[in-house]
Amino acid sequence: MRADLCVIGAGSGGLSVAAGAAQMGARVVLVEAGEMGGDCLNAGCVPSKALIAAASRAEAVRSGGLGTRGAAPETDFAAVMAHVRATVAAIAPHDSQERFEGLGVTVIRAHARFIGRDRIEAGGQEVTARRFVVATGARPVLPDIPGLADTPHLTNETLWSLDTLPGHLAVLGGGPLGLEMAQAFRRLGARVTVLEAGQALSREEPELASFVLSRLRAEGVEIRENTPVRAVRQANGEIAVETENATITADRLLIAAGRRPATAGLGLERAGVETGPDGAVRVDARLRSTNRRIFAVGDVAGLGQFTHLAGYHAGLVVRAALLGLPARLRHDHVPRVTYTDPELAQVGLTEAQARAKWPTGIETILTPLAGNDRARTEGLTGGALKLVLRKGRPVGVGICAPGAGEMIGLWSLALATRRKLTALPSTILPYPTLSEVSKSAAGAYFSPRVFDNAWLRRWVRVIQSLP
Template sequence: MAVAVPAGYDLIVLGGGAAGLATASRAVADGATTLLVTEGAPGGDCTFTGCVPSKTLIEAAADGLPFGKAMARVRDAVTRVAATEDEAALRENGIEVLRGRARFVARDRIEVDGHVLRAPRIVIATGAAPLVPPIEGLDGTPALTTDTVFELDERPSSLAVLGGGAVGCELAQAFARFGVEVSLVEEAGRLLPDGDPEASALVADLLTSEGVTVHTGTRVESIRGDGHRITLRSATARIDTHRLLVATGRAPVTGTLELEAAGVSTDRAGAVIVDRHQETSAAGVFAAGDVTGLFDNTHAAYAMGRVAAGAALRRTRRPAFSSAAIPRVIFTDPEIATVGLLEHEVNDPKARVAYLPMSEVDRAIAAEATTGFIKLITGPRRLLGDLGGGKLLGASIVAERAGELIGEPALAMTAGMFTGRLAQTVHAYPTWSMAVQQAAAQFFGEHGGRTARKVGGGTS
């Protein structure tokens, strides 16, 4: 292979996903000569196997498209997005791209297909890959993963989804809407076990109403099957299915990097350990995105990448990453969005919760989409107490537009605003976002027959 790039750079980025692209873009904007090394096409999981195809499939299912046309839409969306971040587009923006597998040979040197490249600062952004659980027989069973499910050409007659987290719930609902007989299996006692319990219960009821068979508290002990029929067995259930989708999470990709050559430490899960500036245990080596295990969303990976680049190129006033005000969204219908703390995670006895069911929001009534709720959680400020409504600790929203609605609470938390600003801001009527204003008003007295309550005090 002829490498038409110099051996030395200001910054080398390993990985072409969201974190890697953000790192490289920020570095070039700061005037650094930058090389992006990627095994696959730039864009990474989000573009090819994650956000873009999954959300396109979800939208296609909601629109009632036949499965074949839905998958064609998925491929078209991936192609269109990928074209905005391919090698030619990156080079136009000043980012040099090298395709190949990288490994460390020293703290400031990597080797790519026999060629050694140097940089005083290197950022690891190699992402994560599907985690396949150690279940008897799974290795010999033709199973789909979240990386391969979008390669399907024909609609399966039935599908078992192993894993009731965000991706499992999203795809279970989408496939059910295509007329597939779906079984959703989760080992924990409820779906979305890391989320708001009320939201979890709502989603379980919703999926059941749409024909999904939900198995919670179910540990699959063995799997057997071929290309025609697959059987999952647990102590309490036997599930026969045409296809199996494993959606049990993802694991950091570091296996071929030879991190020990650079002195980079990882935790027991294989995630690269970083400080708040995204710097690893090796000076001058940084990491961003899913490979750190900090926050497994594309927008968080992008934020980490920008922090890593800024911190790598500055000696003083280095930026720092915090996930405190980064939202999460689950794209079921209705959507589930959270930012900050969930109610059951709050320990402050002085914290309060404003709760508003979507059935009391005029826009939701007009749209006949009244399933869901808003929770805003506040706590007292140091010295100022509850003045101005106190500070916003977190928000949970279940609604048709929850992913859009969560932006306002996230902004309030990022800016350190008084919660009262959400109530004072005039919102257009009738909009979904008025629900945020209505909920925030409860911290200042009765509004619509509701007032804020203490944490843990129920939903009414």
């Protein structure tokens, strides 16, 4: 079988490349051994956000407030999981084999392995292509903990098979996935303990992460930081998790200790494709591997594990591989969101990253959400926006607020187009909205430069003295 482009992996990045290439007239072969739609649809973004939405409904009933009386919610966990699966099923046709075959893509449902620099074998067929795109995603990492391999445990790939709410869920890992699921299961009625070897949400701005951690603890999630797990075992129908100071027993154990690029078994060495220590494909600024015929997009490229990043990668590859146009990767405008309540969003550099890159010229503005009128109307007090600037230009923004994932888009655009901060004060935002905290942050930067400017004061006096 011959093709212009062969895509290995039918997740977000691979599907975007295949659809774009096919609709531009290229002969495309798409190879996928697992479920169409990849991790995002089947085990990541979609099911997790559907679960979070159900848990948010339960918390709204429980918390009440603003003159309404809270009450214990009646939750049906089996119905919640049915909602999760129905959501996945509703989106699945967009990523289905039938849809892509309708676009003219040849779909092979089998494992692919390279047998040369320009060919693969999949399902007993050989495919030769001018270009290949590796889009195989990532898989959960299982820490090297004694007893873990022999103890029943959940990952984001197996969590969705649950039909019974755990009485006590232990979560190993205090990153975004671990905390999102910890809050959701706690709101649905489970007892939850999070065990983190270091600091929870360690990649994020500490001032903003503290709001999230405080909220989860207030809701009853037990978060134990600087608590490495020494061993895991199953005993008397329970799971025992041993730390230095205590042993925690739980009904279920969720492993949320990160994900590793999925390149095992692809035979990349036969194609002259180098990988890094974590298994990620080594790519250049055009996402080409050490074999110029082969590109890598999404998680497998080792540049970040976000569905929207995979989509961005796909656009660059279509531009470069199919149209022959210049396309170079940028990292400075890629947002990320932790979908806890409140949400925590970041784009660009954190303060620590900015100061490590530029020892001088860094300024920060921290604007509390409590000063925002819309926040006051909704009784919101926890949250803030942190703006990191270098020579008056934003290089990073973090937001902790309800809907922070929606609010960060304004700053993603600003960083993508390399706008100066002066563009924001002239932008009219509707009142009252939480988005106005962005203008407040800009105002906090400009106010002392305008109102404390002696030269400007003298100029105003000159103008006012004229007839």
